[in-house]
Amino acid sequence: xxxxxxxxxxxxxxxxxxxxxxxxxxxxxxxxxxxxxxxxxxxxxxxxxxxxxxxxxxxxxxxxxxxxxxxxxxxxxxxxxxxxxxxxxxxxxxxxxxxxxxxxxxxxxxxxxxxxxxxxxxxxxxxxxxxxxxxxxxxxxxxxxxxxxxxxxxxxxxxxxxxxxxxxxxxxxxxxxxxxxxxxxxxxxxxxxxxxxxxxxxxxxxxxxxxxxxxxxxxxxxx
Numbered sequence: 001x002x003x004x005x006x007x008x009x010x011x012x013x014x015x016x017x018x019x020x021x022x023x024x025x026x027x028x029x030x031x032x033x034x035x036x037x038x039x040x041x042x043x044x045x046x047x048x049x050x051x052x053x054x055x056x057x058x059x060x061x062x063x064x065x066x067x068x069x070x071x072x073x074x075x076x077x078x079x080x081x082x083x084x085x086x087x088x089x090x091x092x093x094x095x096x097x098x099x100x101x102x103x104x105x106x107x108x109x110x111x112x113x114x115x116x117x118x119x120x121x122x123x124x125x126x127x128x129x130x131x132x133x134x135x136x137x138x139x140x141x142x143x144x145x146x147x148x149x150x151x152x153x154x155x156x157x158x159x160x161x162x163x164x165x166x167x168x169x170x171x172x173x174x175x176x177x178x179x180x181x182x183x184x185x186x187x188x189x190x191x192x193x194x195x196x197x198x199x200x201x202x203x204x205x206x207x208x209x210x211x212x213x214x215x216x217x218x219x220x221x222x223x
Contacts, residue, residue: 004060007045094122150184
């Protein structure tokens with residue numbers, strides 16, 4: 001059953017074709033105008049996601065955040081304004097952060113995410129387990145969902161170390177009342193193995209590769 005989707009940014013260049021985000025996001029984040037791009041991404045994601053709510057009322061759209069957006073004093077107000085503008089239900093939005101947000105003051109982050117959670121907006125901690133600060137972020141912030149990084153999932157059927165890591169992360173997240181998503185699921189065998197753990201949802205190429213929103217709509221809504 002489809003429960004949601006992650007909004008992904010892609011750059012289509014006449015000379016280079018589809019440029020992956022790893023090639024340009026770091027550059028964008030150093031630009032002073034990136035927060036404005038962030039608002040456009042959020043507005044576009046919510047506008048597109050509304051088209052799914054009629055058929056899937058519980059559909060959640062995940063939108064990634066940059067630490068440069070969180071630095072802006074009026075970030076929470078901007079998010080709430082876009083939700084109002086698009087008439088999108090807050091409980092159907094999940095904002096994703098990564099360990100890079102640790103660069104910001106923890107008290108600031110806690111205030112921001114507490115305010116967002118008070119309006120029903122979900123918070124996900126992405127790429128969990130890949131950095132030294134992940135546990136600290138989970139402990140300090142009101143996180144709704146922990147997303148286990150795909151590096152722990154790729155060999156889940158054979159690697160006992162990865163199995164123990166996934167088990168530990170899932171139990172740890174549940175102890176903080178956070179749900180768990182496993183990323184990087186590519187086969188039915190990986191899916192079945194991961195379902196042995198306390199994991200609420202699965203994400204990966206087994207379900208869908210990144211596709212344009214129109215194709216996504218045709219596949220899940222207009223079919």
